[in-house]
Amino acid sequence: MATTHDGFLPISKEDMVERGWYYCDFLLVTGDAYVDHPSFGTAVISRVLEDAGYRVAILSQPDFRSEADFVAMGRPRYAVLINSGNIDSMVAHYTAAKKRRHDDSYSPGGKAGRRPDRAVTVYAKLARRAFPDVPVYLGGLEASLRRFAHYDYWADRILPTVLQDAGADGLMFGMGERSVLEIAANLKAGKRGADVVRHVRGTAYLTQDKEDISFPAVWCPSLDEVLADKVKYAESVKIQYDQQDHITGKAVVQKHGHRLLVQNPPALPLTTEEMDKVYGLPYQRTYHPSYEAEGGVPAIAEVQFSIIHNRGCFGGCNFCSLAFHQGRFISSRSHESVIEEAKRIAQHPDFKGYIHDVGGPTANFRFPACKKQEKHGLCRDKRCLFPKACANLEADHTDYLTLLRKLREIPGVKKVFVRSGLRYDYMMADHNDEFFLELVKYHISGQLKVAPEHMSDHALYYMGKPSFDVYERFKKRYERINEKLGKKQYLVPYLMSSHPGAELSDAVHLAEYLNSIGYMPQQVQDFYPTPGTLSTAMYYSEIDPRTMKPVYVAKTPEEKAMQRALLQWRRPDKRALVIKALMQAGREDLIGYGKECLIHPRPDEHFPHLHDRKKQAGSARHGGAKPRKTVSPSAREQKRPAPRRKAGWAKPKKKR
Known part of the structure; x- marks a missing residue:
């Protein structure tokens, strides 16, 4: 069943025929359901091309076991454009613990399984089989962040540029409005191969000829080098990051075997007038009506x-x-x-x-x-x-x-x-x-969500976040304004565990702080090593690309679980992990009966350090030495001044 729906772009051959089309100029393939809203990249790129006079058809979540859905749409005149959807398909499918997710908010009815793993690669290969002579170009977040040789967390190894695995003709990274219009114009003018993209900013491509490099360029370590040496991988990431400015950035070249991966400088940002035009295009601001019977597309709820x-x-x-x-x-x-x-x-x-x-x-x-x-x-x-x-x-x-x-x-x-x-540090810079x-008065409802991520300055340094002192000052200012307005509103912090550089002692320090202010977060995000970030480069190489110095990384599932458990120390299901973490960190002093303790012993539990204290106390009562708090050498080295009790996060508002 496929009928034309007023306002939406065609999603089938029948839709095209009803419009009087017997072909499309571009077939846009996406791993998401078709949502015609400016928060979705598919909608923006398709509307920009439509506004420029091109015929665009949408192939949403095609069957990835064969090319039949591609063939059914008919051969596009200029190219197949492919994205995995609004987020990386691997992130859409797996948690940070690599467990399969049970739902997908970007699919009809929220049901998982409608797109493949590594969607842009799978779709590109299907497009090649369906239309061997039609150019294929990748775009969107998944392709953009995999444009160089990159560490892949799910495979736990370095993978080559996605262009090599996908066999695509080129890739658009970043915000693609300018790039896609230039590519479209070049295809319309009859250009082929590297000529289509080599002069286009915001693109990447593979070539065997150095003459195809059109911009001043810097070279980064090759695929073979980064496969063999983690130091070289950290160097390559630093070079790539240094060239991502649209004014100062040069092309970056990375050798892949006998071919060269060329990333042109970033596209120029849209001007205010150009952005106004893009966001003023005739979006329907909702999902395609064909999904109504399946319950719609959940992702629209937050952005509609x-x-x-x-x-x-x-x-x-x-x-x-x-x-x-x-x-x-x-x-x-x-x-x-x-x-x-x-x-x-x-x-x-x-x-x-x-x-x-x-x-x-x-x-x-x-x-x-x-x-x-x-x-x-x-x-x-x-x-x-x-x-x-x-x-x-x-x-x-x-x-x-x-x-x-x-x-x-x-x-x-x-x-x-x-x-x-909201960047609270930017707000604090505004006096x-x-x-x-x-x-506070008009634009929040009961709570304000901010992202301090941690409270250990040691961990925050590796995150690239400001000192925790900035947050403490922000919190006091927030409380003062709420008091002035007669409101009782709260801060809800986002916290992250196991980020590179964060040690077990940092997690203990954060747990101490949270305990001192009487707050335990309901949700904690484990660090997720996704392609294209400096933190992921730290995770893989155990080197900070900013300084090229070694960095500690929690990699074993057990240590990552312990860091996470410490931030939710009150949960019964985390108790054993918290005890193990405290013992391993040399912080047995946090197991006891004092209000500063994270773990209060149960009658059936035996902790040697508590038994020793009882013996010391008994000796003191009979004229012996006074009991002294025992702290292991490792704990003495790691223990830090107790945080101020008056600072921190407010308790979350109780639901009625």
């Missing part, structure tokens, strides 16, 4: 009535792929564009008056961190917010606050929430309380 107002993030967390994919330079839409989208949302029949989010990668970034970045690019060996806010940082929320005020005034809008990540005050 949300607005993206910016791109890029200069926060630069080491575990985040944004710097390698979307870039650190901030681009933003005009107020008029955002307001027009909000007005369209307000007219939607299912809209209840609540705009769920006005954000992006980081909600409170509206412009580059400093004026220098607009002409000279971002600093290569400096971060805007790490280890502390740069002296040149222009921390100003005035424009964002003005935008939020305008949105609150739109008829039919009851509440405008901010749910994307004007005006934005903070209105955020």
Whole structure:
């Protein structure tokens, strides 16, 4: 069954015929269900091509056991474009513990199993079998982060560029609007092979000829070198990261056997006018009606009535792929564009008056961190917010606050929430309380989610996050504003365990702190080594690419489980792991009856250090030496000053 649905792009040959099409220019294949919303890359790229006059058909979640679904769509005139969906297919399928997930919010009915592992590679091979003479180009997050030789956590080894395994003609990395239009124009003009992409920024391709390198280039260690030497792998990642600025970045070349992988410099960010045009295209803002019978597509729930107002993030967390994919330079839409989208949302029949989010990668970034970045690019060996806010940082929320005020005034809008990540360190660099005050008053509901990730400065250094002291000052400021407004709202922190550099003693220190403030997180994220991040390079190589110095990495399932368990020490199912972790860390002093202890012994449990204390106490009562707290040498070395009890996270609000 396939019938034309007004407003959506065709999803079958029958849809095309009903439109009067007997071919399409581009067949866009995706691992997600087809959702025509600007939060989905498939929707954006297809609408951009449509706006340029091309015929685009969508092949969503095709049968990956044969090329039959590809053949049924008919041969596209110019190319097959492939992405795995909004997220990496391996992340969609597996947890950080490599356990299979039971659901998939980007599939109809939330059912898993509709896409293959390593989706872009599988789809590319099927496209080749279906249309041997049609060019194939990869895009989206999965392809973007695998464009070089990379460590693959699931295979636990270095894999070559995804272009080699997929056999594709080229790859678009980052935000692809400019790249895809240039590729489309080159194909339309009759260009073939490397000529299609070699002059296009934001692309990567394989070639045997050095003459195909069109931009000034730097070379990074080859596939053979990174396979043989982890130091070379760390070096290659550092070189690749250093060239990801659209102003200063050069092409990066990596030898793969007898061929050369060439990554051209990043695409230029869209201007405000160009972003306005992209987000003003005729998106239907929902999933294709053909999924209704299966219960729709769950992923739409959080974004249907949300607005993206910016791109890029200069926060630069080491575990985040944004710097390698979307870039650190901030681009933003005009107020008029955002307001027009909000007005369209307000007219939607299912809209209840609540705009769920006005954000992006980081909600409170509206412009580059400093004026220098607009002409000279971002600093290569400096971060805007790490280890502390740069002296040149222009921390100003005035424009964002003005935008939020305008949105609150739109008829039919009851509440405008901010749910994307807020950089609290950027907020602390802004000494004007005006934005903070209105955020607390109008734009959160009971709780504010932020991401300190840890409280050990040792661990935070390897994460690329600021000192925990910044969070403590933020929390006090937040509490002061809530008190001023007569509100009782809470902070909900995101915490991460087992990040490279974080030792068992760091996890114990964090558990002590959480215990001292009476807070235990319900959810903790284990570090997930996904392709394209500095932290993943640390995990594999045990070297920090920033300094080329060794870094400790918790790799065994047991130690990772212990670090995670320490952050949820009260849970009965974690008790044995917590005890083992404390004993291994030499922190038996945290097993006992004091309020500072994480584990209170049960009647049937025997701990030698407690037995020794009882003997010492008995000796003291009979004239012997006074009992003395026994601390092992390892504990004495690792124990740190007790955290201040007045700081920390508030208890979560009880559900009624």
